Amino acid sequence: QKEVEQDPGPLSVPEGAIVSLNCTYSNSAFQYFMWYRQYSRKGPELLMYTYSSGNKEDGRFTAQVDKSSKYISLFIRDSQPSDSATYLCAMSAGSQGGSEKLVFGKGTKLTVNP
Amino acid sequence: NAGVMQNPRHLVRRRGQEARLRCSPMKGHSHVYWYRQLPEEGLKFMVYLQKENIIDESGMPKERFSAEFPKEGPSILRIQQVVRGDSAAYFCASSLVGTGNTIYFGEGSWLTVV
Numbered sequence: 001q002k003e004v005e006q007d008p009g010p011l012s013v014p015e016g017a018i019v020s021l022n023c024t025y026s027n028s029a030f031q032y033f034m035w036y037r038q039y040s041r042k043g044p045e046l047l048m049y050t051y052s053s054g055n056k057e058d059g060r061f062t063a064q065v066d067k068s069s070k071y072i073s074l075f076i077r078d079s080q081p082s083d084s085a086t087y088l089c090a091m092s093a094g095s096q097g098g099s100e101k102l103v104f105g106k107g108t109k110l111t112v113n114p
Numbered sequence: 115n116a117g118v119m120q121n122p123r124h125l126v127r128r129r130g131q132e133a134r135l136r137c138s139p140m141k142g143h144s145h146v147y148w149y150r151q152l153p154e155e156g157l158k159f160m161v162y163l164q165k166e167n168i169i170d171e172s173g174m175p176k177e178r179f180s181a182e183f184p185k186e187g188p189s190i191l192r193i194q195q196v197v198r199g200d201s202a203a204y205f206c207a208s209s210l211v212g213t214g215n216t217i218y219f220g221e222g223s224w225l226t227v228v
Contacts, residue, residue, distance in 0.1 A: 043205055043219040106156040
C-alpha cells in the first residue's frame, strides 16, 4: 500500500462548479497536511496548510483533514478556468513524528471549462 | 515561489557529464529540501539539509548524487556521470523550521540528458 494515494483524474468541470479533491494515507504519524497547485512546467505553489485534524478555509478553498479515517480533502468553490492545474496533496510527520520529509500524492489534473 | 531561487532553469547534459543545480532559499530560511519529479510521476523526496548538515538523505540514490548546503552560498545538488534516467525536474524547497512551518518551492530545474 502506498503511503499517499491520490486519484490522478483527469477531472473536468464547468466553470462555477464545486470541485472536490481527495487523498488517503496509511501513515498514522502524519500530522502536517498541505495542498499545492502546480501549473505546467512550474513549481508547486502552496495553497493550504493544516496541522492535525479539522477544517481550514481561505477564500474559495477549504481543506479538511480527518485523521481517524486517514483522509484529506480540498474543496474549490466557484471554480474558475484559472484553477486549471494539477493539485498535489502532501503530508509529513514532522520532527516529532520522526521525519521532516513531505510525502506527495501523484496529483490530480483539473480542467475548468469556461 | 519567487522567494526560492533555482538555477539553471533548464540544463542539457550529455551522458557521462556532471550536472550542478543551485538553490537559494527564501530569505531567513535555513532548511532546504530537494525533490525530483519524473515524467508522469509525483514529487519524490531526495534530501533535507540545514546549513552545513545533511539531516535526511534517505531519498538520494546511493551513487552519483550528492548535496550540500554550505555556511555561505546556495545549496547544490550534484549529479555525476548523468544517465538518461536522470532526466527530470528537480525542485528545491525551503522552510523556516522544518515541516512545523510552511514549505515553499522554487520553480524547478529541468535536466535533460541526451
